[in-house]
Amino acid sequence: MREILEILEKDARTTPEEIARMLGMAPKVVASTIKKLEKDGVILKYKAILNKEIDRIEDSAVRALIEVRITPQKNLGFESVAERIYKFPEVASCYLMSGAYDLLVVVEGKNINTVANFVAEKLSPMEHVRGTVTHFILKKYKEDGDILKTSEKNKRQAITL
Amino acid sequence: MRISKVVQKIPPSGIRVFFDLVLGMKDVISLGVGEPDFVTPWNIRERAIDSIEKGCTSYTSNKGMVELRDAVSKYLKRKYALDYDPEEEILITVGVSEGSDLAFRAIVDPGEKVLVPEPYYVSYGPMTSLCGGKPVFIKTDPGNGFKITPKDIIRSCDSRTKGIILNYPNNPTGASYSKSELKNLADVIIKKDLILISDEIYGELTYDSEHVSIAAFPKMRERTIYLNGFSKAFAMTGWRIGYACGPADIIGAMTKIHQYTMMCVPIMSQFAALEALKASDRPVAEMKREYRRRRELVITRLNEIGLPCHKPEGAFYAFPSIKSSGLSSMDFSKELLKREKVAVVPGTAFGESGEGYVRISYASGIDKLKEALYRIERFIKTVKK
Numbered sequence: 001m002r003e004i005l006e007i008l009e010k011d012a013r014t015t016p017e018e019i020a021r022m023l024g025m026a027p028k029v030v031a032s033t034i035k036k037l038e039k040d041g042v043i044l045k046y047k048a049i050l051n052k053e054i055d056r057i058e059d060s061a062v063r064a065l066i067e068v069r070i071t072p073q074k075n076l077g078f079e080s081v082a083e084r085i086y087k088f089p090e091v092a093s094c095y096l097m098s099g100a101y102d103l104l105v106v107v108e109g110k111n112i113n114t115v116a117n118f119v120a121e122k123l124s125p126m127e128h129v130r131g132t133v134t135h136f137i138l139k140k141y142k143e144d145g146d147i148l149k150t151s152e153k154n155k156r157q158a159i160t161l
Numbered sequence: 162m163r164i165s166k167v168v169q170k171i172p173p174s175g176i177r178v179f180f181d182l183v184l185g186m187k188d189v190i191s192l193g194v195g196e197p198d199f200v201t202p203w204n205i206r207e208r209a210i211d212s213i214e215k216g217c218t219s220y221t222s223n224k225g226m227v228e229l230r231d232a233v234s235k236y237l238k239r240k241y242a243l244d245y246d247p248e249e250e251i252l253i254t255v256g257v258s259e260g261s262d263l264a265f266r267a268i269v270d271p272g273e274k275v276l277v278p279e280p281y282y283v284s285y286g287p288m289t290s291l292c293g294g295k296p297v298f299i300k301t302d303p304g305n306g307f308k309i310t311p312k313d314i315i316r317s318c319d320s321r322t323k324g325i326i327l328n329y330p331n332n333p334t335g336a337s338y339s340k341s342e343l344k345n346l347a348d349v350i351i352k353k354d355l356i357l358i359s360d361e362i363y364g365e366l367t368y369d370s371e372h373v374s375i376a377a378f379p380k381m382r383e384r385t386i387y388l389n390g391f392s393k394a395f396a397m398t399g400w401r402i403g404y405a406c407g408p409a410d411i412i413g414a415m416t417k418i419h420q421y422t423m424m425c426v427p428i429m430s431q432f433a434a435l436e437a438l439k440a441s442d443r444p445v446a447e448m449k450r451e452y453r454r455r456r457e458l459v460i461t462r463l464n465e466i467g468l469p470c471h472k473p474e475g476a477f478y479a480f481p482s483i484k485s486s487g488l489s490s491m492d493f494s495k496e497l498l499k500r501e502k503v504a505v506v507p508g509t510a511f512g513e514s515g516e517g518y519v520r521i522s523y524a525s526g527i528d529k530l531k532e533a534l535y536r537i538e539r540f541i542k543t544v545k546k
Contacts, residue, residue, distance in 0.1 A: 007454070011527070018531070021461045022454035158183045158504055159193035161283050161332075 004033055005042070012046040053140055053148045063092070063108050063140075064115045067101040067133040068123065078102055081128050090118050101133070112136065171287045176510045179494060183504045190533045192521045193504040195332065197396040197477070201433070202444035205395065208436035209429045217428055223420040225253025225404070226431050232438040233404050241364070241374040243387065249409040252416050253402065253426050253434075257362045260388040260405040261326070262288050263415040264358045268324055268386075269294035275358075276317050276325035278309040280480075280511035280518075282332050282360070297322070300514045303482070306471045307334040308342065311349040324356035327375065330363040333511045333520035334480040335473020340373045347378045356411075357385045362403070363476040365394035365445065368453045372475070376406075383408050386415075393476075394445055395437045400430040452477050455523040455530055462534040463521070466541055479521045480508065486544045490516055496544070501536035 003023055007014050016034060020027040037043045052061070070081050078096055085105055086094035093106040105123070109115035115136070124132055140148050162169070183189060200206075224230060230247035237243040245251050254260040261284065269275060271293030277285045278299045289296040299317050301307045314325065327346070330337040338346070350357050357375065364372040376385040390403025405415055456473065463470040463481045470481035483493045490507035497503050506522075508515025523530060 003450070003454075006450075014527075018458065018527075021458045022527075024457050156191075156194055156196060156198070158189060158191040159180050159506060160195040161506065161510060 001033055001037070004030060005037070008034075008043065008046075049144075049146055051148050051150075054150070061109075062111055062115055063106060063137045064119075065135045065137065066105045066107055066119060066123065067135075068103040068105055069101045069130040069132075070103060071128045071130055072102075073128060081126070084126065085123065088118070088122060090115075090122075167291060167293070171290055174283070174510075176491070176507055179491065179507060182495065183498060186498065186502065189498065189502045189504050190525075190529055190536070191504040192523070192525060192530075192533055193506045194522050194524055196398040196524060197393065197448065198524045198526060199396040199448050201395065201397050201400070202437075202441055204440055204444075205397065205433045205436045209400075209433040212429055212432035217432065219428060221425045221428050221431060223425055224251070224416055225426055226428075226435070229253055229431050229435050229438075230404075232435055233406075236438045237374075237387075237389075237406065241372065242377050243374055243406070244382075245387075245406040246409075250406055250412050252405045252412050252419060253431065254390075254405055254419065255403070255423055255426055256392060256401045257360055257388045257390045257403045258284065258401075259419070259423060260390070260403050260415075261285070261358060261360060262291075263418050264386045264388065264405065264411075265289055265294065266292045266418055267411055267414040268356050268358075270323075272321060273323040274319070274321045275323060276314065276355070278313070278325075278327070279514040280307060280331075280333055280508065281326075282328055283510060285326050285328075294323070295321075298512055303471075303518075306336045307331065307480070308336050308338060309346070311345050314346070314349045314353065314355075318353050318355070322353070322355065324358060325350065326358040326360065328360040328362075330367055330372075330473070330475025332363065332476055333478050333506070333508070333515070334471070335476045335478045336471070337367055337372070337474035338375075339370065343373055343375045344378060347375055347381050350384070351380050355384070357381065358388065359385055360388045362388065362390050363393055364389065366449060366452060366477065367475040368449075368456065369474060386411055391434050391437055394448075395434075395441060396448065397430075397433065397437065400433055402426050402430040402434050452523065455525075455527060458527065459521065459523045459530060459534065462538075466534070466538045467545075468537070468541070477522055477524045479523060480518050481521065482517055483519055484517045486541060488544065490519055494519055497537065497540050500543070501540045503533045503536050503540075 004019055007019055016031040017027045020030045072078050073080060082103060090107050091105055092108045095104045097104050107115050107118055119132055119134055230251045233251055234245050234247040265288045269292045274295045274297050275289045276299055277296045278301055286296040297317055299313050301309050359375055361374060376382050376387045386405060386407040388405050391397040459479050460470055460472050467485055468481035468483055470479050473479060486493055490509045494505055494507045506520040508518030
């Protein structure tokens, strides 16, 4: 099962038949295992990884990491505030952190103004939010294990013994 | 004549023409490559860069840095239960290529014979000839997965037979030997009092069982030259670094030649190799898992297509029979290249008994392998019509 996940994580388009061949399993077993992983939510969804450094795609040209300090609520901790925040579609990721601040919120926007407005109008004024610090990302080198650079040409010779 | 008789006698490579044909073509999917498609893991590259930045640019001890020999000794003990003294019994070489050349030169006198099981890695024959020796090629049975048997050895020996070279997992067939098969081979090698050169460069890439070194058997250590290197398992072909281990007298003799010809292995490569041994279990395991998946894919597809193929136990080669096409290995490879732009290596590159077979390397990405196999299938269909 772990190997099926490893293969799909590398290339989600690998078909159950191909995975079955690679692992010496029956295609039916692979297909049903994948179904189960999907049902259990281990596999959330399949999507393409875009290199937005090459082709600046509208609405997501700017990304900022925002440190958010919040006052935890009785019995609810950080959960309810976090939920209020991560439900905004502008929020790409949201993490509860140890250390000097509480939530790390990754916000995507068309340009600096969009993100700044989101912080000024939505995030900062929110109840229980004590303060924010915004860091804009200038350049992405690597994301989730993928280096965002067109890979170098294979320099191997065509035939070696 | 300016060229020495010894060199003149080495036959020119029969498949050179084919290689030239490949080099002249564009957009070829090459399954003809004998090296990993992975780049050397970053921690290894970083270590070499660091050593250059720190100004480590000198010669090292002829035998190689003592830290590296120590690390090799520990690695071999941990992996294969081999026990070599880093002071006297380990020599760092410029790949297994230099290691095997030194081994032949250290043990073969003019007129003496060395047994070379077919199909064989291309260098063994010429290396034997260069020291005046005579390679005796032994055909192996495809039905037995191209493995050599004790009987093969016994019937090929005479009074002038000095040694035998084994390469397992094998390039080009991927065949390897189990512990009991090795035991049987070891028995006749001892009985016939042969020196064994054991090229185990693909040892780490053994998929269904643990690789066993024949040098670990009783009474084999004293007559075995164990060769290994970093090229394949650590994806370090361009660094040119490997090692030879054996009894002190033979390693001493090899070191003598090495010090007059090579001096030492480049120090940057030695630092890289040290890092490889210390902290690369994870990337090596990942690469191995990936090779194993590709092997399953390639072997299943080849058999479906109608090119019967043994499941190789190690390395990254498949060696299918192409006899059903009715073509010779060379014609098959040429036509496949011309019509479908897929490059494979004719089996005859590895000796006469490679006729009827081609070597397919699966050291390529899954996507490329899938496309190449699809093209081979299309090719087979047109040939058979």
